[in-house]
Amino acid sequence: MARPYQKANIPGPEMGVSVSDPTVMANFLKNPQKKLFVIGAESLNWELNGKKVADYFIEIANKINCHVVSTGHSYAYLKDKITDDKLYDMSLINITNRLCDKDWPGLDGSGQYSMAIFGGHLVFYVSQALSRLKNFTNWVKTIDLDKYSHPNARFSLPNLSDADWKEFLESLIEKL
Numbered sequence: 001m002a003r004p005y006q007k008a009n010i011p012g013p014e015m016g017v018s019v020s021d022p023t024v025m026a027n028f029l030k031n032p033q034k035k036l037f038v039i040g041a042e043s044l045n046w047e048l049n050g051k052k053v054a055d056y057f058i059e060i061a062n063k064i065n066c067h068v069v070s071t072g073h074s075y076a077y078l079k080d081k082i083t084d085d086k087l088y089d090m091s092l093i094n095i096t097n098r099l100c101d102k103d104w105p106g107l108d109g110s111g112q113y114s115m116a117i118f119g120g121h122l123v124f125y126v127s128q129a130l131s132r133l134k135n136f137t138n139w140v141k142t143i144d145l146d147k148y149s150h151p152n153a154r155f156s157l158p159n160l161s162d163a164d165w166k167e168f169l170e171s172l173i174e175k176l
Contacts, residue, residue, distance in 0.1 A: 014134065015151045016142075018158040022168050026175035028143060028155060029064050033114035034106070037061045038095055041072025043120025048166035056169040057119045057145065058082060063176040066117070067107050069095050074120065092121060096129040100136050112139060118153070119145040127152055145169070 019025045029035075039061070043054035054074065058081045061068045068087050070078045075089040088107050098104045104112055116133065118126055126144065130152035133142050142153045147165040150156040160168060 016134075016153045017155055018149050019155050020158050020168075022171035023175055025143075025145075025155070025157075025168075026172055028115075029060070029117070029172075029176060031115065033141070034111065035064060035066035035115040035117060036069060036095075036099075036107070036113045037064075037066050037117045037119070038069045038071060038092065038121075039074055039078065039119055040092065040121035040126070041074045042122055044074055044077055046120070048162055048169070052077075053120060053169075054078065055081075056173065059173050060117075060145070060169075060176065061086075063173065067113075069107075071095070071121070092125060092129050096132055099133055099140050102137075102139065114139065115141045115143065117143045117145060121146070123148050123150075126150070145172075 037057065037060070039054060039057050043057055044052055046053040054077055058078065061082060068078065068082050070087065070089050071092045078087055099113060099116055102112060106112055118130070127150060130142055130144065130150055133140050134152050144150045144153040144156040147157060147160040149159050157168065
């Protein structure tokens with residue numbers, strides 16, 4: 001188990017698992033559950049050898065055919081790369097509130113999501129959203145694909161260097 005990236009992040013008795021094998025993560029993402037990928041604006045600032053992390057997340061979202069919520073100012077970048085019927089724009093707090101509402105019909109009106117995938121958010125900000133989902137829902141499985149260990153996500157990556165993160169994301173995309 002990787003240590004939380006934020007040293008003061010003490011999540012309580014239930015802690016998520018760090019997944020270091022891209023094959024295992026690919027199997028989670030290929031699950032036929034109704035999925036939502038929440039892509040944050042930090043994914044536009046982070047680059048791995050000249051390629052924006054947002055581009056990796058776009059490839060993953062397109063391969064698993066899920067709805068995508070852009071947060072912050074990421075919508076302008078994502079709108080030409082994800083089909084209109086799959087892309088939505090709202091704040092991280094708003095989508096977290098909706099995921100916590102068991103009766104929310106989802107973005108398409110066909111029901112609540114079973115899996116929420118996060119990537120491209122500030123560590124301290126997404127940690128609180130993941131904590132809320134962990135403590136106040138039992139129907140949403142959470143995954144974080146940033147290079148930091150998030151004990152509030154059911155599954156996240158261990159703390160990785162940029163080179164290891166790039167290798168993980170490329171392998172994950174290949175296995176999807």
